[in-house]
Amino acid sequence: MREASKIVVLSGGVGGAKLVYGLAQLLPPEALIVVANTGDDFDHMGLRICPDIDSLTYALSDLADPVRGWGRADESWNFMRALRQFGGEDWFNLGDTDLALHVLRTYMLRSGKELTEVTRLLCQKVGIRHTILPMSDDPVPTMVETESGCLTFQEYFVRHRCEPAVNSFRFQGADKACLTPELRACFERGEVAAVLIAPSNPFVSIDPILAVGGFIDVLKGFDGPIMAVSPIVGGAAIKGPAAKMMVELGMPSSALTVAEYYQSLLTDFVIDKADAALVPEIQALGLVPHVEQTMMTDPRTKISLARACLRALNLSRGMV
Amino acid sequence: MREASKIVVLSGGVGGAKLVYGLAQLLPPEALIVVANTGDDFDHMGLRICPDIDSLTYALSDLADPVRGWGRADESWNFMRALRQFGGEDWFNLGDTDLALHVLRTYMLRSGKELTEVTRLLCQKVGIRHTILPMSDDPVPTMVETESGCLTFQEYFVRHRCEPAVNSFRFQGADKACLTPELRACFERGEVAAVLIAPSNPFVSIDPILAVGGFIDVLKGFDGPIMAVSPIVGGAAIKGPAAKMMVELGMPSSALTVAEYYQSLLTDFVIDKADAALVPEIQALGLVPHVEQTMMTDPRTKISLARACLRALNLSRGMV
Numbered sequence: 104m105r106e107a108s109k110i111v112v113l114s115g116g117v118g119g120a121k122l123v124y125g126l127a128q129l130l131p132p133e134a135l136i137v138v139a140n141t142g143d144d145f146d147h148m149g150l151r152i153c154p155d156i157d158s159l160t161y162a163l164s165d166l167a168d169p170v171r172g173w174g175r176a177d178e179s180w181n182f183m184r185a186l187r188q189f190g191g192e193d194w195f196n197l198g199d200t201d202l203a204l205h206v207l208r209t210y211m212l213r214s215g216k217e218l219t220e221v222t223r224l225l226c227q228k229v230g231i232r233h234t235i236l237p238m239s240d241d242p243v244p245t246m247v248e249t250e251s252g253c254l255t256f257q258e259y260f261v262r263h264r265c266e267p268a269v270n271s272f273r274f275q276g277a278d279k280a281c282l283t284p285e286l287r288a289c290f291e292r293g294e295v296a297a298v299l300i301a302p303s304n305p306f307v308s309i310d311p312i313l314a315v316g317g318f319i320d321v322l323k324g325f326d327g328p329i330m331a332v333s334p335i336v337g338g339a340a341i342k343g344p345a346a347k348m349m350v351e352l353g354m355p356s357s358a359l360t361v362a363e364y365y366q367s368l369l370t371d372f373v374i375d376k377a378d379a380a381l382v383p384e385i386q387a388l389g390l391v392p393h394v395e396q397t398m399m400t401d402p403r404t405k406i407s408l409a410r411a412c413l414r415a416l417n418l419s420r421g422m423v
Numbered sequence: 424m425r426e427a428s429k430i431v432v433l434s435g436g437v438g439g440a441k442l443v444y445g446l447a448q449l450l451p452p453e454a455l456i457v458v459a460n461t462g463d464d465f466d467h468m469g470l471r472i473c474p475d476i477d478s479l480t481y482a483l484s485d486l487a488d489p490v491r492g493w494g495r496a497d498e499s500w501n502f503m504r505a506l507r508q509f510g511g512e513d514w515f516n517l518g519d520t521d522l523a524l525h526v527l528r529t530y531m532l533r534s535g536k537e538l539t540e541v542t543r544l545l546c547q548k549v550g551i552r553h554t555i556l557p558m559s560d561d562p563v564p565t566m567v568e569t570e571s572g573c574l575t576f577q578e579y580f581v582r583h584r585c586e587p588a589v590n591s592f593r594f595q596g597a598d599k600a601c602l603t604p605e606l607r608a609c610f611e612r613g614e615v616a617a618v619l620i621a622p623s624n625p626f627v628s629i630d631p632i633l634a635v636g637g638f639i640d641v642l643k644g645f646d647g648p649i650m651a652v653s654p655i656v657g658g659a660a661i662k663g664p665a666a667k668m669m670v671e672l673g674m675p676s677s678a679l680t681v682a683e684y685y686q687s688l689l690t691d692f693v694i695d696k697a698d699a700a701l702v703p704e705i706q707a708l709g710l711v712p713h714v715e716q717t718m719m720t721d722p723r724t725k726i727s728l729a730r731a732c733l734r735a736l737n738l739s740r741g742m743v
Contacts (some may be wrong), residue, residue, distance in 0.1 A: 149530035166508075179501045185523035188486075190548040199519040203505035210469035228510035 107296040107327065109289055110413075111136045115238075115308025116143070116158035117172050117332055118342055119301030121399040124162045125409025126299075128402075132232035136295075138286055140303070141218070141237045142245035142274055142311030145257050148194050150205040151212055154248045155308065156237060157204060164229035169401075172342060175200050219283050226283055233286070238312040241280035245311055246273040256307065265344040268351040272306055277314035282321070292322050297416045298322065300331035302397060304345040305364050306352075313368075320369060328416050330371035332408070333358035336397060337377040359384050366390065373397065381407060391415075427647065429609055429637055430733070435628025436463070436478035437492050438654055438662055439621030441719040444482045445729025448722075452552035457641075458606055460623070461538070461557045462565035462594055462631030465577050467515050470525040474577075475628070476542055476557060477524060484549035489721075492662060495520050508569075514582045517549040539603050554605070558632045561600035565631055566593040576627060585664040588671040592626055597634035602641070610641050617736045618642065620651035622717065624665045625684050626672075633688075635721045642688060648736050650691035652728070653678035657697040657719060679704050686710065691735060693717065 108128060114123055114137055123137050137159055144153045154173075160188040161167035161175055168176040178198035187193050197205065204225065217240040226235055249267035259265060289295050303309055306384040313319050335358045340346040346356040354360045358378045362369070362385050362412065372390045374381055375397040383393040395411040398404060430450060434443055434457055443457050445477040457479055464473045465527040474493075481487035483494055488496040498518035507513050517525065526547065531541040537560040548615045564616055565576040569587035609615050623629055633639050642649065658741060660666040674680045678698045682689070682705050692710045694701055695717040715731040718724060 148526055149533055150526065175505075179499055179519065181499045182502070182522050182526075185495075185520035186527070188549055189523055189527050189545055191523060191527050199499065199501040199522075200505035202502050202519075202522065203509055203511060206468055206470065206502075207506070207509050207511050213469050225509055229508055231440040 107293055109134055109136055110297050110299055110416075111138060111286070111289065111295050112299045112301055113138050113140075113303075113309055113312050114155065114159060114198060114301040115140045115303030116155040118304040118309065118399075119155075120158045120162035121405045122299075122301045122332060122412070123159055123411055124402070125399070125405035125407070126413070127163055128406045129409055129413060130233070132234070132258045133235045136289060137233065137235045137281075137372070138312055139222075139235055139237050140308045140311050141239060142243055142307065143256050143260070144242065145244065145255060147197075147257075148191060149209070150197075150202075151209045152195075152205055152257075153208065153218070153222075153237070153381045156218075156235060157201070159235050160204065160222075160226060160229065160231065163226070163231045163235070166229065174198050195257060219285060236283045236286050238286075238318070239280040239283055239315045241276060243277045243280045243311060243315060244275045245307055246275055247307075248273065248371060260307075260344075269306075269348050270351075272310065274311045274314040277311065278316055280315050282315050283316045287317075287321065290325060293327065295327060297327050298329040299412060300323065300329070300365065300369075300417070302332040302334040302341065304334060304340075304343055304348070305361055306345070306348050309365075319368075328370045329368055330373060330393075330412065330416060331361065331365050331369055332380070332397060332412065333361050333372040333375065335361055335378075336375040341398065357381070362390060363386055373412060373415065381409065427613055429454055429456050429614045430617050430736075431458060431609065431615050432605070432619045432621055433458050433460075433623075433629055434475065434479060434621040435460045435623030436475040437629065438719075439475075439623040440478045440482035440487070441725045442619075442621045442652060442729055443479055443734070444487075444604055444722070445719070445725035447483055447553045447726070448726050449729050449733060450553070452554070455553045456609060457553065457555045458603075458632055459542075459555055459557050460628045460631050461559060462563055462627065463576050463580070464562065464685070465575060467517075467577075468515075469529070469659050469669060470522075471529045472515075472577075473528065473538070473542075473557070476555060477521070478536075478548060479555050480524065480542075480549065480551065482693065483546070483551045483553060483555070486549065494518050515577060523674065539605060556603045556606050558606075558638075559600040559603055559635045561596060563600045563631060563635060564595045565627055566595055567627070580627075580664075585667060588689055589626075589668050590671075591703045592630065594631045594634040597631065598636055599634050602635050602638050605702065607637075607641065610645060615645065615647060617647050618645065618649040619650070619732060619736070620685065620689075622652040622654040622661065624654060624660075624663055624668070625681055626665070626668050629685075639688075648690045649679065649688055650693060650713075650732065651685050651689055652693040652717060652732065653681050653695065653698070655681055656695040661718065677701070682708055682710060693732060693735065735739060 248270040251267040349356045367408040373393045393415040567579040568590040571587040669676045713735040
């Protein structure tokens with residue numbers, strides 16, 4: 104790499120993975136670095152599960168289920184049926200094919216490999232040529248402080264279906280965790296052309312990444328564009344609890360709230376056409392607004408939003 | 424228990440599990456103790472797999488596949504397909520429903536429980552009321568010395584399909600391993616009425632059990648009947664490599680070889696009707712011969728052989 108040419112995307116699971124899929128269709132492997140939230144990661148019956156890395160892996164290898172929104176297409180659930188027979192915990196669904204990734208990753212981690220290396224090896228096996236990096240090789244579990252007490256993220260998200268109202272979030276060990284070295288190196292070598300924050304949940308998908316020791320300083324020292332795509336459209340979250348959380352945290356559920364939340368970090372902000380009226384307010388925050396069709400329902404709309412983001416960043420020339 | 428009323432059965436996997444199934448239909452839960460070979464146990468991709476305990480568990484819970492001879496009925500193989508995609512080792516087949524048992528057992532063992540306790544808890548969940556005891560809570564892996572070098576049992580059995588000629592077997596750590604305490608207690612309390620050696624492979628299913636520290640002395644001090652059922656019928660093994668091993672070890676492949684092999688231990692020996700001509704030679708060894716229909720092809724023939732064994736032991740009265 105002779106010049107800054109890489110796009111670094113910060114992403115959670117499903118929503119972020121859709122945009123990442125689009126970007127991967129447009130950018131060559133060496134031009135895209137996906138940084139995955141690992142705050143959702145947890146141990147379940149001895150298996151290490153990394154939901155956002157999984158979603159990104161399945162998205163980029165075309166294995167993702169397009170309808171359910173998580174996990175793999177053509178999944179079967181016979182393991183879960185047998186697990187119930189033997190009295191195993193069944194609040195977290197593990198598909199028969201999805202299990203292969205959990206079993207292999209757990210085995211590789213136990214053999215002493217770091218998560219970055221494990222992710223690289225597993226992605227390689229299913230033909231993924233773009234880079235997915237966990238935000239850190241250290242565990243940084245997201246803890247959700249709710250009206251019903253403190254819950255681990257998966258307890259909150261899956262077991263309690265996001266029902267308890269949230270008060271705050273903690274990213275346990277984030278200050279001591281090391282940013283994945285590959286990512287730090289990209290910034291230090293001046294290879295990063297732009298940073299894109301995917302339309303993921305700001306509180307539980309992006310904030311954990313930003314909380315990892317020193318990353319916020321890396322971003323503050325970065326002089327290229329940092330653009331976020333709003334996960335809120337017309338006041339509602341496209342998927343997941345982002346809008347519900349905003350209300351519980353005392354913020355209006357709006358794309359503008361997201362822009363304000365990220366304000367000190369961003370140069371650019373992408374909103375949906377449905378929110379075009381917010382343009383003046385986003386400009387007033389000192390951000391460059393971009394109005395796009397942000398709903399991603401199929402490969403075409405994923406690629407189309409990715410192209411719009413790249414164009415907005417003035418990076419599409421020669422790459423797309 | 425006021426008097427010796429328990430039958431202790433030493434068993435390997437499939438063949439032994441058939442007789443155990445028959446016995447379980449005839450004997451009340453407190454009257455049957457199944458001792459499972461754990462020499463085949465191994466770690467595969469971080470999962471602890473106990474093939475003989477599995478076969479016995481599936482047999483007694485009516486989950487076993489009646490056609491394939493191992494694993495569960497109505498099994499699916501989607502995990503294996505996904506595992507191959509991600510480059511996982513695929514020489515050992517793990518069915519989607521079978522995996523539940525491996526994942527749960529591994530999790531429980533890692534949480535600090537002993538195999539005896541784990542086996543008890545898992546059996547309970549699928550309604551098994553008879554007792555299955557691993558021969559030991561300590562690992563005693565069977566090593567197979569072959570013309571192609573030393574192999575672990577599963578490498579020999581599954582990966583190399585029993586092809587390399589065998590020279591000898593080692594049960595690693597057997598002398599230091601502790602007999603599962605529940606079994607020792609049954610003998611010490613004088614609760615054991617008889618010991619039955621199931622029609623399992625003498626070299627790799629029964630010998631490992633007999634090799635566990637002190638068990639042979641327990642059996643030598645036992646004054647009730649000890650009866651074995653020949654796994655060899657008409658010179659051939661009903662299933663598995665027993666007959667092939669005999670030839671490679673320089674023994675004639677015959678039920679008589681099995682009787683000679685166990686001779687110092689036994690009082691009674693059950694042969695198939697096809698081998699009725701061997702009766703005088705078995706008598707000459709000082710054993711009481713019993714000629715029965717030993718081929719077990721369905722529930723009826725399993726129960727029928729179990730009944731014949733109990734009758735032969737003069738234990739069927741009042742129990743069956």
